[in-house]
Amino acid sequence: MADGHAPAGAHGFTGPDGTPVGPAPAVRPFLVTAGRVAGTASGRPIPVETQMVATTAGIDALERLSFEQHDIVAACRRPQSLAEIAARLRLHLNVVRVLAEDLRADGQLSVHVPRTDIVRDASVLRRVIDGLRAIPDSRGVLRDSD
Amino acid sequence: MASVPSPTPGGYSVTPTEPAAQGGAVTAERPPLPVKLVIAGGFGVGKTTAVGSISEIEPLTTEAAITEVAAGVDDLSHTPTKTTTTVAMDFGCITIDPTLKLYLFGTPGQDRFGFMWDDLVEGAVGGLVIVDSRRLDDCYAAVDYFEHRGIPFAVALNAFDGTVEHSLDEVRWALDMADQVPVVVFDARERGSVRDALLTVLELALSRTEG
Incomplete structure (x- = not known):
């Protein structure tokens, strides 16, 4: 969105079933995945907020990795969400899902899928609520004071 | 209150690449537990503005797959035709503490179509439907979706x-909403206002866990 390069809002991408696709950037990455798409054979696709971190082995293997895999591992030197990786590298979410699974299987990426029951636990929600309440509004005034 | 789930460290179920033998992850810290809220609404209603008002990063854009179910007014067969399309999805995040991070995902609703954001909504703790009161039609799909999925949500008039x-x-009345759905007025440009709208959703989600 920052520079207008990403195919934001582009309709017409239809996946790997041979029908016409819209934005060119969506095409080549699926060649990288050898046409595989995420979430078909292995159950549901991992959530967009899934955290990914490069492993030491992944960093060590950087030079041997192909472009997209290289970029993913390099970008995950610090924990990143799946969505952040897709956005920053301008890759389709499902391309990152497939490549991340490969990298995980090879021990180069640690993939942390959040557990829904824990995310929705009352203690977690309370911590988020307390953290949000501490955010001042635009004028630097805390909640309940205006 | 329900018993606390078994305390998997960090709240993750899958850490399949726990490469202790290889020295572990490069970064010392574990990734934060990501908590996700979905922000929905029609085009131009203020989703990206709202995300940008409170996110600690400039909102990023990627594409999410949605499944449109073309069972709209002109479908006489009552046989839903599903098509998958992609929509731009803006998102941002707020670090609560080093172990907890709130993600806000904003995505447009589709006028006249039923649709499913299963790709996006899976695991979300709640939803905020942003409404432009001049264009209420734009939010029906999102309201229907959250109601159907049983996801706690609030409606915020921008x-x-x-x-x-x-x-x-x-x-x-116009949205024919259940009384328990909170409806608030907010200003997507004001961080404090966005914060309070998000708190409305989170407090609703919390009340459900304690219900």
């Missing part, structure tokens, strides 16, 4: 120029 054209009661 007060463009500080005003809304309809009262909260009028909006509630």
Whole structure:
């Protein structure tokens, strides 16, 4: 969105079933995945907020990795969400899902899928609520004071 | 209150690449537990503005797959035809503490279509439907979706120029919403206002866990 390069809002991408696709950037990455798409054979696709971190082995293997895999591992030197990786590298979410699974299987990426029951636990929600309440509004005034 | 789930460290179920033998992850810290809220609404209603008002990063854009179910007014067969399409999805995040991070995902609703954001909504703790009171139609799909999925959600009227054209009661009536769905007025440009709208959703989600 920052520079207008990403195919934001582009309709017409239809996946790997041979029908016409819209934005060119969506095409080549699926060649990288050898046409595989995420979430078909292995159950549901991992959530967009899934955290990914490069492993030491992944960093060590950087030079041997192909472009997209290289970029993913390099970008995950610090924990990143799946969505952040897709956005920053301008890759389709499902391309990152497939490549991340490969990298995980090879021990180069640690993939942390959040557990829904824990995310929705009352203690977690309370911590988020307390953290949000501490955010001042635009004028630097805390909640309940205006 | 329900018993706390078994305390998997960090709240993750899958850490399949726990390469202790290889020295572990490069970064010393574990990734934070990501908590996800979905922000929905029609085009131009203020989703990206709202995300940008409170996110600690400039909102990023990627594409999410949605499944449109073309069972709209012109479908006489009552046989839903599903098509997958992609929509731009803006998102941002707020670090609560080093172990907890709130993600906000904003995505447009589709006028006249039923649709499913299963790709996006899976695991979300709640939803915020942003409404422009001049264009209520744009939010029906999102309201229907959250109701159908049983996801806690609130409706937030974006007060463009500080005003809304309809009262909260009028909006509630127009949307035919259950009484327990909170309806608030907010200003997507104001961080504190966005924060309070998000708190409405989170407090609703919390009350469900304690229900």
